[in-house]
Amino acid sequence: MGALLEIENVSLQFGGVKALSDVSYQIEKGEIFSLIGPNGAGKTSMLNCISGLYRPTNGSIRFKGQEILNMKPFKRTTLGIARAFQNIALFEHMSVLDNLKLGRHTLMNSGAISGGLYFGKASKEEIEHRRAVEEVIDFLELQEIRHTPVGTLPYGLQKRVEVGRALALEPELILLDEPMAGMNNAEKEVMAQFIIDMHEIKRMTVVLIEHDLGVVMNLSNHIAVLDFGKLIGFGTPKEVQNNPEVIKAYIGEKEVG
Known part of the structure; x- marks a missing residue:
């Protein structure tokens, strides 16, 4: 389908520590990567560089052919990039519904969701935001x-709401x-x-970090393997599983499914 996201020679350094070293790969539109x-x-x-939380020391990140390195995180969101975090960052005392509605805030043009009276353009916008959240x-x-406060939910459901907040932005990536x-x-x-449903039903491109290699190998179209900030492998699950450098650095002799 063509590259949706292109990572080219990206390096990231904190003082004397190199977090990323000259990393390049591309993500195809409509795949699970x-x-x-x-x-x-x-x-x-790497996800922090893509979403805008970090600015690479050098390199290029292009989304749909457009350089995004100088864009603020909220601008990348409006282009179609959304992020769910490893550590849950929800508002514990607010309901699931309200947390998801807050996920839409960067797409709003006419004022905050809920509360007050809406007329004309603002009213139409409110209806559209509510539709997206209900979906x-x-x-x-x-x-x-x-209507349950998220802080009272089991961990697994809280993670689902965290993902839902990103989905509320209706991202392409x-x-x-x-x-x-x-x-x-x-x-x-x-x-x-x-x-899988994000990929097959919503037609989203998904970038996944996951330590369960069985899940990764079953879900992914392509995989990039990093080690000490360097790209040591890239390809299909089968190609990555058979890559000697990847086996030595990460997979080892364990069964990956």
């Missing part, structure tokens, strides 16, 4: 807990940083199906 590697390999740093609630099967971390096998299966 995984970033894997040992802890500290630079995976989250996320239905998609992630959150109907029964929509969604970045998922360990969405299954801390989940049991049943919860992982549910989240994996949601990721």
